[in-house]
Amino acid sequence: MTSPYTRGDSYSSEASRKHIQQALAAYGATDVVFSHRGNLSAVAFRGDGRQFRIVMPILQSEGALAIRGDIADSRLHEANARSLERANRKSWHALALAIDAKLGAAAAGIATLESEFLAHVVLPGNHTVLDELEPVIDSAYRSGRRPSFGRPDPSARTEESQVPADFPHLRSVPSPTARRGS
Structure with a gap:
């Protein structure tokens, strides 16, 4: 109660x-x-x-x-x-x-x-980060492809931004369309 x-x-x-x-x-x-x-x-x-x-x-x-x-x-x-x-x-x-x-x-x-x-966070142009990213995230889930977020090569990261090898990794999330088909 x-x-x-x-x-x-x-x-x-x-x-x-x-x-x-x-x-x-x-x-x-x-x-x-x-x-x-x-x-x-x-x-x-x-x-x-x-x-x-x-x-x-x-x-x-x-x-x-x-x-x-x-x-x-x-x-x-x-x-x-x-x-x-x-x-x-x-x-x-x-x-x-x-x-x-x-x-x-x-x-x-x-x-x-x-x-x-x-x-x-309000960005220049008076939109929030959520306003800007929602369509990108939605598109990524619909297509099943990882968005690049403006990076030319997502695998080309600097040494300091690398996730440590012993850090737990989450499994990838299937797209909503892939789940519907199952």
Whole structure:
């Protein structure tokens, strides 16, 4: 059984945003901004010489319910609104926990801020690393071919970037199309 705290029910969305802002500020991040457009919310900040933007979908109702004065319709509308608010509270709480974990790893020296938030680094042109790499990764899985990421020869690596021979290697991941055929 989980308590309301672990499910994120006891925090309002605003309390989670405040927690995120305080955690980022405590780490030394600056220019923390929250925004909302359509069904997306975002938090953006600067830290360690980089800009970051995390975008999160927010659930919204499918539109205003036509309330015909019927008490059942009104109760249904209220129940739907409560469900949406609860789901969004959980999302904001989960984001706050994720950011806490990433900042904790960076503060402990286990990782860097950039490595923890790599997908959310804002590149010149205002796109994130994730925006740029998602289609490349999708294409690689569809084709079954390893992307080069701009390297002329993926096997031509410098000595310092080589993975040590005794480092555990993961087996290659089959493409989604190869899995469907099995």
